[in-house]
Amino acid sequence: MDALLIGTGGDFGWPQDGCSCASCLRAAAAGIRRAPGRVVVDGQLTLVPGTPPRSPNGRSAHRVLEVPGGWDITGPDGSRLLAAAAPGAVPEPPDGTARFDIALLDLLASPAHLGLLRARGLVTEQTRVAALYTDHRISSQGEMDRRCALWRATAGQDGQVVSTVERVSGPTPASEPAGAVRPHRTLIIGGARSGKSSEAELRLSGEPSVTYLAAGPWADEKWEGAGGEPDAEWAQRVAAHRAARPAWWRTEESVDVAAALRKETGALLIDGIGTWLAAVMDQAGAWPDDAADWAPQTGAADPQHLVAARIDELIDAWRQTRALVVAVTDQVGSGLVPAYPAGRLFRDQLGWLNQRLAAESDLNMLVVAGRTMILPA
Ligand SMILES: [Zn+2]
Known part of the structure; x- marks a missing residue:
């Protein structure tokens, strides 16, 4: 399964047009541009906040389940993706849900929710975790990278492909958390x-x-x-x-x-x-x-x-x-x-x-x- 992150920003992207907050100005100065969150799964299924995942050509063989705060998607090969439904949403799959291979989460809304998903066995060391809906709630890209490294996640970037097969391709993430030595x-x-x-x-x-x-x-x-x-x-x-x-x-x-x-x-x-x-x-x-x-x-x-x-x-x-x-x-x-x-x-x-x-x-x-x-x- 591949998740192409077309946009990784909040509802209004990051930096946000017309916003003069320090975060947006800092992001603009650094040349960062995140479009509003939008993901395409296996080239077939489009995830846009506020609407159910849809398949433009109607050919998607994915099974899509709505869970509180998100979407539970299973590909034809059985690989599994959990996605936050929108900025601020915290997906809570019910008990008995199988583990996910990819998790696309709003890590600024509730970073500790990632810990809970790990505690429940829904996100494991094999799960690729990427941040979606990143916006001016964080002070800078550097701070986002720092936090994602602590959380063993990747700060998703526009154009990046998060894949269950090859770890992560596309633009090289600013930080590569998995396997990094954490201070004891x-x-x-x-x-x-x-x-x-x-x-x-x-x-x-x-x-x-x-x-x-x-x-x-x-x-x-x-x-x-x-x-x-x-x-x-x-x-x-x-x-x-x-x-x-x-x-x-x-x-x-x-x-x-x-x-x-x-x-x-x-x-x-x-x-x-x-x-x-x-x-x-x-x-x-x-x-x-x-x-x-x-x-x-x-x-x-x-x-x-x-x-x-x-x-x-x-x-x-x-x-x-x-x-x-x-x-x-x-x-x-x-x-x-x-x-x-x-x-x-x-x-x-x-x-x-x-x-x-x-x-x-x-x-x-x-x-x-x-x-x-x-x-x-
Ligand atoms: Zn702003």
Whole structure:
């Protein structure tokens, strides 16, 4: 089966005529032109958003099934194609559907849906996955290529043929994801609301098996406000984060990050190292109440000693893990020195911990204002 991608853009193509958004201007400057989405299957069946697939000469021997959000097409030779019906549509084949050889999806609408299709066995390592309906929802072609590589998909281009026989022909895709070596341990560093958690979730969206580890404190009475009462505002934040994650991801809430690193073999998202360290220092009673507590202590019962042991255990598990792991951590102390000893201690500890984790990571990224930067190895 061949799927000729005549157009790979959204309803109005990309760049969109008359649109002066940064994405469209950037695409125009780069000479990119994507026509509105349109696909021809085996030279016989035309897919256009908003209408059922049709055969101009009426000779198509393909079996076409409508599924919620898309089309399930079987060729005369039994090869199978899943296509999103239109920009924003998310095809959801019913249970019992056979696996597909080609999947043409709107990866900007719901990248995590690709992970779900993989989890259901409908998209496998043999399935050619290409993005359709790409438009100014993405900032640039480079960002699209970057994401598609993470998701083991190809950012479809106008004129490209996606085939079950020869992998992909036509214009050479800007990135060739399949078989690319993915970083085994990724550390994502950023300030508050920098977009670091979103980047972590995005990176694992195409994965069929993801465990989300909320590394404490989480939405219960353990995190107290200034008056010792449960912090309702924090609980709300945690609940909102949870609701935004794909529903089929497993969520665990634990301070034992080292155990998760040792146990997991699928994808593991740790969010985050800063809250983990705060919880570990809390458990060890390591928060100094005043400057006098700065004096170094010795012995196994020393709170700082307990914290150091937990950090060593974490680094060791991070180094040895078999999981595809992405951890989020906070960039602390860009200038202002905390006014209290506890703040200074936490800042120092997290800064040192970040350095040690980064030294043992395959990929380190800094996220600023939703923009990602790869840090040098
Ligand atoms: Zn635009």
